[in-house]
Amino acid sequence: MKVRVSAPARLHLGDIDPFGLGRFGYAPIAAIDQPRAVVDAEDARELTVEGTEEREVALYARRTLAGFGLDGASVKVLSVAPRHAGFGSTTQLALTVGRAVTAAHGLKPDSITLLKALKRTSTGGVHTFQRGGFALTGGLRLKAGARSFLEGEEPLVPPLILRAKFPAEWRFVLARPRGVVTPPHGEAEDQSFRELHSTKPPEALIHKTYFITVSRLVPAVLEADSESFGKALTELQVLVGRIYLPVQRSIFNPASMWLIPILHRAGAQGVGQSSWGPTVYGFVDSEAKAEKLQDAVKERAGEKAEVLKVRADNRGARTEVSSR
Secondary structure, three states: OEEEEEEEEEEEOOOOOOOOOOOEOOEEEEEEEEEEEEEEEEEEOOEEEEEOOHHHHHHHHHHHHHHHOOOEEEEEEEEOOOOOOOOOHHHHHHHHHHHHHHHHOOOOOOHHHHHHHOOOOOOOHHHHHHHOOEEEEOOEOOOOOOOOOOOOOOOOOOOEEEEEOOOOOOEEEEEEEOOOOOOOOOHHHHHHHHHHHOOOOOHHHHHHHHHHHHHHHHHHHHOOOHHHHHHHHHHHHHHHHHHOHHHHOOOOOOOOOOHHHHHHHOOOOEEEEOOOOOOEEEEEOOHHHHHHHHHHHHHHHHHHEEEEEEEEOOOOOEEEEEOO
C-alpha cells in the first residue's frame, strides 16, 4: 500500500512551568496549517529512505518497523517544518514517519502507541498531531532534581487536559529572522534546563501563568473572544519570558526580540514566541487583519526576516492512500 501523511506544525503559546512546581511542560499549544511535514511511504521488504533529514528519518522508520514487527518500507520525505525554530518539528517528523510506515502496512495505531514505539517523549505535540486545534497539555510529573528529558527511559506522554477547535477566522502572522543561531535543542536544551533549575524557582510568576492560562486564555478560546485572548496571550508570554530570563537572557529570544515591537505596532492583538524561538508571532482575529499585518511586517523587516500568515489546523495529521 502506498500512502501520504501530511501533519501540521504547532505553536507553543507558553511553557508555563519549566521548574515542574506543578507539572513540567504544562502548556497551551495550537496546531497551524503551515509549515507541514509531508511523508510518502510504501510497504517493502527492506527499508529505503530518501529526501531531507535522511539519517533521522531512517532512525524513526527502523523504530517503527521494530515496534510493530514489520519487514520494511520505502520512505520519502517531501517536506518538514524548519528544524529547531519553534514549530515542534522533531515530534512532528517522528510521528509523520511512524504514521506513514504503519499506514503503508495497513495498520492504524493511535498516536500515543506510535510515540512509544518511536521511543520519543513529547511535551504536547502528540496531541495536536492526532487531532489538531487548540490543546492544553498537562505536562510531565518529574521528581525534584530530575532531568527535564529522560533519555533511555520509558517515553513520557503528557495528559490532554483540554482540546478545542481554534476559531476558524483567527490568524497568526509568523516572523522568523534569517541567518540566526539555532536555539538550544537536544543535549544543549537539556543543559539549559539544568542551568535554569540551578536557580530559585520564581514561584509567584509560575503561579500567575497557571492562573492566566486557566482563567483567561482558555475561556477566550472557548468563547471566541479575540480581545481577551490577545491580551492574555501577550501577558502570558511576557511572564514566561521572565521565568526563562536566567537562560534566555531577555524576555524574548535575543535574535528575534526586535520583531515583537514591529508586530505590536503593526496591529497585532497579541504577540508571543514559540518555544525557544526564534519564531515569534502576532495574533489577529480575521483574514483581512492578517493580510494587513503580514504586509506591514514584511515592509518593516525587509529581507531580515521570513514572514508567513497561517491559520489553525483543526484536523491534525491526514493520511491519504494512493495507487501504486
